[in-house]
Amino acid sequence: MLIRSLRSFLALQRYGTIVAAAEKVHLSQAAISVQLKNMEDELGVALFVRTRRSLEFTAAGQQMVPLAEQMVSLYEEMKALQTGRPLGGVLSLGVIISALAGVMPEVLRQVTEANPGLEVKIIAGISGDLVAQVDRGALDMAIVTQPPERFPTNLAVHHLYSEPFALITPSQAPCDDVVKALNSSMPYIAFDRGTWAGRLIDEYRLRSGLINRPAMELNSLDAIAGLVRQGLGTSIVPLIRGASWHQSRDLHIMPLPNFVRPVSLVTRQDQRDPMRIALLDAINTVLARQTR
Structure with a gap:
């Protein structure tokens, strides 16, 4: 499956119509329609419900979205490792609400300025919900507080402050x-x-x-x-x-x-290192400035 087909798939999910998706990925509507049909044929599952006026995602199609985001992000990071270029793709980041009001605005500014091709999707919530989403792969990583018990054993925990x-x-x-x-x-x-x-x-x-x-x-x-x-x-x-x-x-x-x-960054043990390192570097830089 070609990466550009996944990009078209994600553009449709984000922008809602083939017209808008085609404009975003710089392809014709016909080309995107062919890509999406080929995806369904290759996966052997209906990703969309087609009507005369719209293309709606099926439940299976919705389930494919986070996986497609991960695949595109991994591809972008593979290119970045080889060329030293800034990161691209999509980072889905869970953040406790208190951190959004604290260190994260400056952290996000640094990360996005250093990596203009990176799209950061912020999900605000409480720690327990965010950790569960990282655990099942719905989020790439999350900034959370220490649980009363222990974190799931398959998660990597990076203490921040x-x-x-x-x-x-x-x-x-x-x-x-x-x-x-x-x-x-x-x-x-x-x-x-x-x-x-x-x-x-x-x-x-x-x-x-x-x-x-x-x-x-x-x-x-x-x-x-x-x-x-x-x-x-x-x-x-x-x-x-x-x-x-x-x-x-x-x-x-x-x-x-x-x-x-304690406030920590949690990721899955198999999480992509370049994305994690970029976020940790930005957080540590902001924290160092605040303690001067």
Whole structure:
């Protein structure tokens, strides 16, 4: 199967019509139609449902999309290894939402500027979901927090940095005693306990003998910080790198000793090295600048 047929297949999936796909890959509509029909014949499966006005992907066709993306990316990296050229193809990258608000904007800028032919597809989510997608091949790699248990054994884990957890209270009612703060009359605002970070915080509270029920539970660190700034409660949250909310004068922040969450890049053990190395290099460069 020719790589250019896979490019046409992916262009159709991305742009929705043969007309748009043909324009993107610089081929005629007839040429793309032939390529797609040849793909079906070679694979022995119907990839599309054809009507007079449209071409819709079948379930099998949708399942082929991530595999086609991987094949095109691998081909681009093979060329890059031989010629020293920038990377091309598609990188599907899962990122926890807190990292998108922290280090990742600058990392993505560096990676895409150095590799203009590389298309980065960002999937934002929570760590558990992203790790599962890497494990089954739906994502190339993901930036996630450390799980309460262990990562799947078939994944490679590259530690990036650690983020401390902190007690945050309103500046007008500062408190450096976590037990006193969370046992006070001020409501406790919990970070989403369905996330790994939320579970770690819950376990910390239980170890500290803090069993009061949360008055509120949110999955947004920015929203929690905003509520605490307004004096609506206290919370325990991770201090995410590169974010600005923990610089607020309306918050009193006390990092909790010996309580951190590692942030890592996870890939499959067989993951493509050039793509992984390019991303790790960019992340390490950004982190080095932030610590100066």
